[in-house]
Amino acid sequence: MLSSITTARRVRSALIGAAAIAMATAIAPVAPAAASAPPSDPTTIEVAAGLDGWYDPGDHVVVEATVTSDELFDGRIDVVTDSQATVSRDVQVAGGTTKTFLIVVPTSLGGSSIDVRLYGGDDLVSKRSVALKIAEAMELVGVLPALVTRVGELPEQVNLATEAGKAQLTELSLDQLALGASALDIFDSIAATSADIRSLQPGQLDALLGWLNRGGRLLLDDNGDLSALPAQWRPATDGWSLAGQGEVRVVDGRASSGQWPAIIEPSGLSTSEGGGFFGFGEQLGSVQQDLAARAGVKLPSMLPLLVPLVIYWAVVSIVLFFVLKAMRRLTLAWVAIPLLAALTAGGVVWYGQQWRSVGKPAATAFVDGHPGGGSATTSVLTFSRDGGTVKVSLPAGWQSDSELTFFFDGGFNGGIAPTVRPGADATTLQVRLEPGQVTTANVLGPTTDTGLVAEAGVQGDKVIGTVTNNSPVTLHQVAVFGPGGVHLVGTLAPGERGEFSIAAQALPIGFSLADRVWDGTSDPRAAPEEIAELGIWSNATAGRVMYPSGMVRAAGWTTELPLGIDIAGGHTTTAVLTSLAPIQASGPALPAASVRSSMVRTPFSQFGNGTADTVYRYVVPPDTNLGQRMMLKLPAGLSDIELWNGSGWIETKANKGVVIVPTTSVVQGVVMARIVNDGEFFPSELAPTLRGVAPGEVVP
Numbered sequence: 001m002l003s004s005i006t007t008a009r010r011v012r013s014a015l016i017g018a019a020a021i022a023m024a025t026a027i028a029p030v031a032p033a034a035a036s037a038p039p040s041d042p043t044t045i046e047v048a049a050g051l052d053g054w055y056d057p058g059d060h061v062v063v064e065a066t067v068t069s070d071e072l073f074d075g076r077i078d079v080v081t082d083s084q085a086t087v088s089r090d091v092q093v094a095g096g097t098t099k100t101f102l103i104v105v106p107t108s109l110g111g112s113s114i115d116v117r118l119y120g121g122d123d124l125v126s127k128r129s130v131a132l133k134i135a136e137a138m139e140l141v142g143v144l145p146a147l148v149t150r151v152g153e154l155p156e157q158v159n160l161a162t163e164a165g166k167a168q169l170t171e172l173s174l175d176q177l178a179l180g181a182s183a184l185d186i187f188d189s190i191a192a193t194s195a196d197i198r199s200l201q202p203g204q205l206d207a208l209l210g211w212l213n214r215g216g217r218l219l220l221d222d223n224g225d226l227s228a229l230p231a232q233w234r235p236a237t238d239g240w241s242l243a244g245q246g247e248v249r250v251v252d253g254r255a256s257s258g259q260w261p262a263i264i265e266p267s268g269l270s271t272s273e274g275g276g277f278f279g280f281g282e283q284l285g286s287v288q289q290d291l292a293a294r295a296g297v298k299l300p301s302m303l304p305l306l307v308p309l310v311i312y313w314a315v316v317s318i319v320l321f322f323v324l325k326a327m328r329r330l331t332l333a334w335v336a337i338p339l340l341a342a343l344t345a346g347g348v349v350w351y352g353q354q355w356r357s358v359g360k361p362a363a364t365a366f367v368d369g370h371p372g373g374g375s376a377t378t379s380v381l382t383f384s385r386d387g388g389t390v391k392v393s394l395p396a397g398w399q400s401d402s403e404l405t406f407f408f409d410g411g412f413n414g415g416i417a418p419t420v421r422p423g424a425d426a427t428t429l430q431v432r433l434e435p436g437q438v439t440t441a442n443v444l445g446p447t448t449d450t451g452l453v454a455e456a457g458v459q460g461d462k463v464i465g466t467v468t469n470n471s472p473v474t475l476h477q478v479a480v481f482g483p484g485g486v487h488l489v490g491t492l493a494p495g496e497r498g499e500f501s502i503a504a505q506a507l508p509i510g511f512s513l514a515d516r517v518w519d520g521t522s523d524p525r526a527a528p529e530e531i532a533e534l535g536i537w538s539n540a541t542a543g544r545v546m547y548p549s550g551m552v553r554a555a556g557w558t559t560e561l562p563l564g565i566d567i568a569g570g571h572t573t574t575a576v577l578t579s580l581a582p583i584q585a586s587g588p589a590l591p592a593a594s595v596r597s598s599m600v601r602t603p604f605s606q607f608g609n610g611t612a613d614t615v616y617r618y619v620v621p622p623d624t625n626l627g628q629r630m631m632l633k634l635p636a637g638l639s640d641i642e643l644w645n646g647s648g649w650i651e652t653k654a655n656k657g658v659v660i661v662p663t664t665s666v667v668q669g670v671v672m673a674r675i676v677n678d679g680e681f682f683p684s685e686l687a688p689t690l691r692g693v694a695p696g697e698v699v700p
Contacts, residue, residue: 043068045116051168051187053131059107064100073092075104075125079117082115104182109542114132139166139189140447143172144192145174146192150256151256154171158261165601177207177208182444184208192225194224210446211371231371234248236623266617267600280616282538282546284537284538286538290536296297346430368578379441383438383641387433387437400420400443429443453470456482456551457585463483468492469495469502471494471577472494475556478546478551483503483549520535561577592690595619595690601615626669630692633657641659641675643661644667
């Protein structure tokens with residue numbers, strides 16, 4: 001019987017084996033095909049950033065995230081930058097469709113990469129990384145839609161006629177304009193028609209004006225209806241106007257005719273004016289320390305913590321032993337030691353609670369006004385007494401600027417990464433904190449005009465003028481900064497006007513100015529009525545030219561200005577309101593103080609190769625008599641310079657350090673000069689000076 005069962009089992013195993021071999025043989029041709037075509041993901045994301053991947057370090061860039069989904073997708077996109085600051089946006093994509101989302105994010109002052117993460121709920125669906133290319137000697141140009149239609153097809157890249165690099169061109173969409181001025185940071189120039197400007201919605205126009213005020217260059221293909229621009233920023237018959245730190249230029253159809261190399265000029269470097277790399281000349285304080293001092297947040301003293309611990313050690317290890325031994329009750333130690341430990345811990349916790357119960361969130365703002373609007377760079381300090389997620393409500397259109405915190409907070413944040421969620425109606429900043437933890441974050445966004453208006457002109461060797469407070473609040477410690485220093489005007493009530501006088505001769509690079517008129521509130525020398533906080537002033541220098549040539553900057557402090565920030569439990573705000581004004585030329589000869597100058601190419605830039613030429617660009621005021629004689633005063637040691645005449649560089653020898661500028665080298669109010677280094681390092685801080693020659697003045 002056993003033998004029969006064994007035989008039957010063997011027969012059955014053989015049959016099963018044969019069937020398995022037959023089945024495997026039958027499906028063998030199909031198996032490789034099935035393995036090579038795994039099921040596709042129902043939701044995918046593709047990303048791009050910058051202008052075709054180009055960017056200028058420290059500027060904001062727009063991330064373009066395109067999500068495709070086979071089914072309804074409801075989730076979010078997180079964009080994480082080098083500083084671990086996160087910008088987040090909720091997304092929803094209908095099944096079987098593709099949708100593109102634009103997100104504005106800050107970049108670092110060094111090389112930058114961006115991580116884009118797509119989440120469905122708390123699940124990571126997909127992750128993409130974008131490496132950005134630094135636009136060294138590369139002009140980044142956006143072209144508005146009506147001009148793109150007129151041109152037909154944009155060239156992707158052109159060589160500049162001035163041999164100062166290249167220009168990368170792209171169409172600038174109205175959707176990107178609607179994201180605010182920070183979404184335009186990346187563009188050195190924007191080309192448009194008057195119809196483009198006329199058709200802009202209020203938010204889009206505000207973004208363009210804010211970008212101009214920070215130094216953008218608007219190239220208009222025609223001079224049609226420009227009533228949308230502020231009156232003082234509209235080009236007159238001479239074809240150009242000054243707009244804050246920027247310019248508006250009419251190029252008379254040369255854009256639509258494809259003459260891009262001739263109309264795109266190299267742009268200025270933020271390091272070329274007022275204090276060296278990243279404005280280190282004005283690094284006078286820490287915004288985080290100022291906020292912490294005003295908020296009443298400080299580290300607890302170690303003494304109240306150490307005393308109970310030392311007492312506990314002494315009682316447990318010495319006193320308790322001898323007392324219980326004398327009482328012959330050593331077994332009571334099992335009760336006494338835990339009781340003493342609980343009392344000591346309770347005291348430490350009570351003290352910690354007392355420390356966490358003090359303080360109030362604080363904010364400080366640098367508000368840069370221009371005709372019709374302004375922008376605010378704001379630093380916020382908040383904390384959690386009991387731990388949890390802290391939320392700060394901000395106005396619509398505000399964006400993250402936390403890369404500045406990453407570079408200048410000195411580790412204050414302890415690696416805590418805030419998340420900013422821009423929305424159509426409001427922006428939310430949120431961060432999760434442990435009990436007692438403190439953090440700061442930088443944000444920026446549009447605001448109204450500061451109402452601080454300055455007028456300046458040259459009289460002899462002085463820059464003189466007035467500053468008027470048209471804001472609804474009293475401004476304290478009002479000061480005006482100019483070429484040769486700073487003048488403290490004092491307190492200005494609403495509607496009040498003050499006068500100023502500053503030397504017209506420019507100070508050497510590296511001189512700090514703010515600390516000459518203000519003591520920071522954290523400075524023990526500060527008087528009680530002084531409210532200036534030098535930290536926010538220093539913070540602002542990282543992203544802008546504080547003291548541009550040919551201009552004065554007025555500034556005044558207030559604690560009364562509402563910024564639309566909402567923090568649970570309330571907060572304090574200190575703001576500095578600022579605005580720029582051109583120094584008007586007067587008299588028969590163009591004064592040097594009225595000329596805007598910037599170094600637009602240098603071998604000593606952050607990412608320079610050390611061998612390039614140094615190129616300077618000078619812009620004279622629009623009402624200047626271009627027929628007058630002008631001269632360049634060269635610094636000691638420089639015997640010749642090249643001047644651009646619209647078609648080529650002309651070598652010009654100096655006579656006793658002076659070069660007379662031919663009228664052919666003044667092209668639509670611009671004079672460009674080049675120092676050919678040939679591998680030799682001429683100190684770039686020593687810039688030639690342009691001015692007019694007075695009638696009867698004897699020049700070499």
